[in-house]
Amino acid sequence: MLSSFAKVSVIGLGYIGLPTAAVIASRGVEVVGVDVSEHAVNTINQGKIHIVEPDLDMLVQAAVTTGKLRASLTPEPAQAFMIAVPTPFKDDKAPDLSYIRAALENIAPVIEKGNLIILESTSPVGTTEQIAQWLSELRPDLKVPLDPSDNADIFIAHCPERVLPGRVLQELVSNDRIIGGITDRCAEKAMGLYQLFVRGECLRTMPAPPRWQS
Numbered sequence: 001m002l003s004s005f006a007k008v009s010v011i012g013l014g015y016i017g018l019p020t021a022a023v024i025a026s027r028g029v030e031v032v033g034v035d036v037s038e039h040a041v042n043t044i045n046q047g048k049i050h051i052v053e054p055d056l057d058m059l060v061q062a063a064v065t066t067g068k069l070r071a072s073l074t075p076e077p078a079q080a081f082m083i084a085v086p087t088p089f090k091d092d093k094a095p096d097l098s099y100i101r102a103a104l105e106n107i108a109p110v111i112e113k114g115n116l117i118i119l120e121s122t123s124p125v126g127t128t129e130q131i132a133q134w135l136s137e138l139r140p141d142l143k144v145p146l147d148p149s150d151n152a153d154i155f156i157a158h159c160p161e162r163v164l165p166g167r168v169l170q171e172l173v174s175n176d177r178i179i180g181g182i183t184d185r186c187a188e189k190a191m192g193l194y195q196l197f198v199r200g201e202c203l204r205t206m207p208a209p210p211r212w213q214s
């Protein structure tokens, strides 16, 4: 396959991450799924699933059998990292971004120049920029996209997941997707990944200009 994404890593193998990982693997891309749950990792590596979603068992079994999908507790280098960890509300109803922060801390050591990081978790406005800020602290050697005019080493984008449970495999492919890059280059790069498996329209967007000026 002619693609700049020979290997993709999906962080968080739950109701969103596992179907996403399996669909991308079914397109012939090597996918490594990372989860903190040993039970999830062991179950997936046996070609089985630990969640309930129609037809996902067959897709995962096929992807694991062909060697395109495997799960791990430990992140490894890849061209793209898709973050699909939980984003629950805290007691005060503020969104809890600690899972995203933990996922980023985990993958930071293996991130390389040219990598794409996509946030799929449902998140408040500004979270993608928060990821860029966190990454700049975790990996000061990398130039992150915190300014639209820059030539960053890393591409960061947000593509919120909107699938309906029970129809996830169909909707992952047929739904239109909104792909927001921190910069236009980030959005362009992320479009390339989604176009590998999405048949719906991929709509490209960026933060509005005033956010850059404030």
Ligand SMILES: NC(=O)c1ccc[n+]([C@@H]2O[C@H](COP(=O)([O-])OP(=O)(O)OC[C@H]3O[C@@H](n4cnc5c(N)ncnc54)[C@H](O)[C@@H]3O)[C@@H](O)[C@H]2O)c1
Binding pocket: 011, 012, 013, 014, 015, 016, 017, 034, 035, 036, 037, 040, 084, 085, 086, 087, 099, 102, 103, 106, 120, 121, 122, 123, 161, 162, 163, 164, 165
């Ligand atoms: N489930 C849905 O129908 C749905 C639909 C749209 C959006 N979303 C959003 O997608 C995101 C993921 O939801 P979900 O339903 O897949 O959650 P989930 O609880 O089913 O799966 C999350 C997975 O992430 C793992 N995880 C937690 N911390 C981790 C870390 N630091 N590193 C690696 N893995 C980690 C967990 O062990 C779990 O397997 C949330 O933001 C949710 O709001 C979910």
